[in-house]
Amino acid sequence: MEIDYKAIGQRIKIARIKKGMTQEVVSYIVDVTPAHMSNIETGKTKVSLSTLIAIANALSVSVDALLCDNVLNVKVIFEIEAKELFSDCDEYEIRLLVDILKSAKKAIRKDRKVRNMFEM
Template sequence: MSIDYKSIGRRIKAARISLDMTQERLAEKVNLSPSHLSNIETGTTKVSLSTIVKLANALHVSVDSLLADSVVQSKAVFEQDIQTILSDCDDYEIRVIADIAAATKKTLRKEAKLKSAWKKPGC
């Protein structure tokens, strides 16, 4: 699996915005130039592990949460993302989202069975 720098950048930006922090302030906290941080947030430059750790600490998030889209075992991070998404939903929105999630899960599992049957020799 390759590292998804665009997703890492989006997660850094989202965490920064949730703290109501400017790029300039975050860049200052982790000793980066604002333009370099901008490039990290847009995924146009690769980011080192040491910089990811500095950013995670400055943003009060886990490194896992920043790398979630690049790590196979990240269920807990995505569960937290879902909880955050749902936190401000009303009863109707929750019901619609639950229905969509159930239908999506059913389709994913059906497609997985079809895909595995398709790959079997002799079919």
């Protein structure tokens, strides 16, 4: 399995923005140059394990959350992400999102069923 460094970088960037931190601040905490931090976020450079752990600690997120696009068993991570997505919604928004998700789930399963029929 190939590691998707762009996806890791994107998740780092999202977590950083959610925390209201700049690349410069995170790079200072993690002890890397701002240019290196930028390259990590864009996936132009491979982030080392020690740097990834330092970034996760600086952003108060789990390494799992940063790696979830590269890990096979990530259902729990996405469930947590969905819970966070719903946390600031009012009742109307939750009902609407649930209806949309039900429709999307039905369409995805129908599409998968059709694709499987043609793969036989």
